[in-house]
Amino acid sequence: MNEVTGRTGPNQPYDLVVRSRRAVLPTGERAAAVAVRHGLIAAIGALDAPFAAAEEVDLGDTALLPGLVDTHVHVNEPGRTDWEGFATATRAAAAGGVTTLIDMPLNALPPTTDASALAVKRKAAADQCFVDVGFWGGAIPGNLSDLRPLHERGVFGFKCFTCDSGVPEFPPLAPRQMREAFAEIAMLGGLAAVHAEDPDALAEPRGGDFAAFAASRPPDAERAAVERVVRLVEETGVRAHILHLSAADCLEPLADAQARGLPVTAETCPHYLTLTPEDVPGPTGTSFKCCPPIRDRANREELWRALADGVISCVVSDHSPCAPELKRGDFSTAWGGISSLQLALPVVWTAAASRGHGLDAVARWMAEEPAALVGLDARKGRIAVGHDADLVAFAADRTFSVDPERLRHRHPLTPYAGRALSGVVEAAWVRGALVDFHEPRGELLTRVRP
Known part of the structure; x- marks a missing residue:
């Protein structure tokens, strides 16, 4: 896969590069590197694309989802x-x-x-x-x-x-x-x-x-x-x-x-x-x-x-x-x-x-x-150049049993209690920023972007 857009080099680093052998792109699942600048996906390249970045994450076989x-x-x-x-x-x-x-x-x-x-x-x-x-x-x-x-x-x-x-x-x-x-x-x-x-x-x-x-x-x-x-x-x-x-x-x-x-x-x-x-x-x-x-x-x-x-x-x-x-x-x-x-x-x-x-x-x-x-397809929902860098590291093959006490919504009530499931979310980025569960960085959206 060729780099879609953006230039690499020490004078123009990206903010973040995430590499995965299982990146889920609009064209299907493949190995890829996703480069982020100013909260947007700036480039998508081959897994070993020489993108320079302030931070790099190699997910290996963990899937990268939008x-x-x-x-x-x-x-x-x-x-x-x-x-x-x-x-x-x-x-x-x-x-x-x-x-x-x-x-x-x-x-x-x-x-x-x-x-x-x-x-x-x-x-x-x-x-x-x-x-x-x-x-x-x-x-x-x-x-x-x-x-x-x-x-x-x-x-x-x-x-x-x-x-x-x-x-x-x-x-x-x-x-x-x-x-x-x-x-x-x-x-x-x-x-x-x-x-x-x-x-x-x-x-x-x-x-x-x-x-x-x-x-x-x-x-x-x-x-x-x-x-x-x-x-x-x-x-x-x-x-x-x-x-x-x-x-x-x-x-x-x-x-x-x-x-x-x-x-x-x-x-x-x-x-x-x-x-x-x-x-x-x-x-x-x-x-x-x-x-x-x-x-x-x-x-x-x-x-x-x-x-x-x-x-x-x-x-x-x-x-x-x-x-x-x-x-x-x-x-x-x-x-x-x-x-x-x-x-x-x-x-x-x-x-x-x-x-x-x-x-x-x-x-x-x-x-x-x-x-x-809801009309957000120009910026959300896909790993594509120009979209918000909303990304998820998903270990699709990891299994777990649902423990209600580990859920983050207010009350631990769920019909899935004790159910064995596949797929663990290991990390999420919202507009290129890793969600740390301490600092709320979410934006309030409107139908038309200001």
Whole structure:
């Protein structure tokens, strides 16, 4: 491989050079040296390229990945910082190889549904982030006139619900309200992200175990809501994204919409790709509770096929933590959310490798495509010249058993406790600076770079 750009020599050293026999580049996995100057990738060359640098790291056979971009994280600060918070969430992100995250507009107080709330959120996040952080806005009943100011202040899109969100300050949009919001977002050139479950197909669980909970949120509820979103995309021209897709029944209308050229994308999550009802230990195993619910093995394999085919483009964590007392009880009463920010990469890699997928596919699903979704693909998600030097040293073949007490998010709750996984994040660099977990150097991002 030839050097792409930049000159070497004692008078023009790079700040950092990282060498790896397993660098995951946009063209695939190969041996390479990556040179960094002023926080950007300035050159990519052969493994032994004579780059002069103030600091050099030789990873040997440890893989070099682009920093992951997780576009679905609930940080919950301000207002519910006892659930998570920017300091703890971004430490967990860096420990898991996530160098950029986009914070959801709920469950913070106030929710990010107007410009003043966004200012409060940015103030809360300032000077305590260990990775780069951006923000979603929210679309709720009554805030149609707030969408433009939020867009102009750089949110990466607008999240809405078709059903109860779980918190009273972020109510769902009725069909007419959703159409109005989509029309406004389309006029802005924005992105609508949808929690898609039809409320008419949901019910109260008839019991406290997992089976009763799953039956109360059937695949039909997701499909009906996805079909409604597709119709609204046709009517309004909005670009729409289906969040945390769990039901394989949704893949047919999604694939059809994409084949017709409609701007509809979808994501799924590590828990839907790996966990099954058989993994749930009993009615009190509420660390497995999420909305939509985990589904069966056949459904899981359909999701993997949809990822391989590109119908589902992204894998993101939907890290949705809460205070431990909210997880007590059974599946009829416990908070629905899975904490997985630090573990998403090894969870997905372990399952992907067993199905014959390589690190290049994982990097595409967890870095490149999420960056493209929110318009950060010119600077994030790939090891490419001119991009931010967001890099991850990943020992893909090292195994470990998940110890909740070693997790960096605020509360050590995880459905992966005790699970044997492959892949250890050994180091992460954000814009060329090694994350040391002591000095927060993350930037607050906007949709358009200042």
